[in-house]
Amino acid sequence: VLLAGCDKTVPASLLGAASANVPAIMVTGGPMLNGHWRNQSLGSCTDCWRFHEEVRAGRITRAEWQEIEDSISRSNGHCQTMGTASTMASVVEGLGMTLPGGAAIPAVDTRRKQMAELAGRKIIELVHADIRPADILTRAAFENSIRVLHAISGSTNAILHLIALAGRVGVELPLQLFDDLSETTPWLVNLKPSGNYLMEDFFYAGGVPAVMNELRDLLHTDAPTVTGGTVADNIAGAAIINPDVIAPAAAPLSEVGSLVVLSGNLCPDGAILKRSAADPNLLQHEGTACVFEDLEDLTARVDDPDLDIDAGSVMILKNAGPVGAPGMPEWGHLPIPKKLLEAGVTDIVRISDARMSGTSYGAVVLHVAPESAVGGPLAFVRDGDKIRLDIAARRLDLLVDDAELQERRAAWTPPAKKDERGYRRLYEDQVLQANEGCDFAFLKGRSPVVEVSHTYS
Structure with a gap:
């Protein structure tokens, strides 16, 4: 039984279960009250x-x-917006790795305890039936979970976690698939940061089963789940109770999903933006780069009244990715400079190789790959460069000619390795880029688990 709650613990425990491939069921802690x-x-x-x-x-x-x-914060529980914790709980339900309806039950609701007790009984059945994560975590299950992700307007972090999890069970989950499914999946759930409501409202409105029932024509409903039944069995009879919180598929908040994948000369291997949480006026934008070399540079200068920036600028943060930071922290939601806030600016295009909290919002381009620290084009952006963001075309481009970029690349020096031995060196050598899920390269792929019992006299 995988007991997890917040952003990282849910995917981390699933990664371990997938690699071990022993019978497993997820029980999340639940969101706090509104x-x-x-x-x-x-x-x-x-x-x-x-x-x-x-x-x-x-x-x-x-x-x-x-x-x-x-x-x-009125109770125990994880963040009650559709942040990463709520997203991962919902996505795991979409995968079929938890009991139906479990994602949205508030942490302090007695039904959360009931669900945990039922999971304890169910894991015994899974052991007896020899149903393992690899039996459930199929390509069909991942496609279902991606549909759920788009419909709930979930966290950008879920893309990393799903790619990493798929890698552990030998399922190829290309970044482009997320964009392809976004174009055919409606946005249904009206929760912050993209909407108006919170997880407690989502629970009372019908939760993930109601969402999946609305999506049923798009889902692989024959996919197996930890209940022993199929997705179709789990969502049968699920209904929307409050259409202000969960819109019906016939009248969605948007005909398309919340997350988009970008390509272009600034992100050859991809980047991510959450269009449902951005100012629509910035989804097609050309502006001048205001570059910060790292977090320390950003912190030191962002509120400087003499900073050369305006509402049409594009903020750039380098060295915030898997290797550069290290660890790809949630620095991507760059603070809007104080002088712009005072002038009434509420959003600005921001680009980095970092992640951001699932509770954040704005015209924020994340997960730029390759990252700047390994020689991705983001490393070569300079103050004053023109950058074009075009969501309709799925493009993110640095408007500098190829010859100039080649000169900058030739003059660039990679950051020095901070450790020549130990865990950090292992990490830097083995961590994958964002488009591959940021897992360790040596953990990708399936291998047989040899189970040996030892008896001692």
């Missing part, structure tokens, strides 16, 4: 970001900010 402040629903940490920008712009006081902090 936050409330002055008749507003608060969700962590979407509203943390939103109100922190208000503090920086001087539109709310520090005392009000403290009230918001005190009001946003």
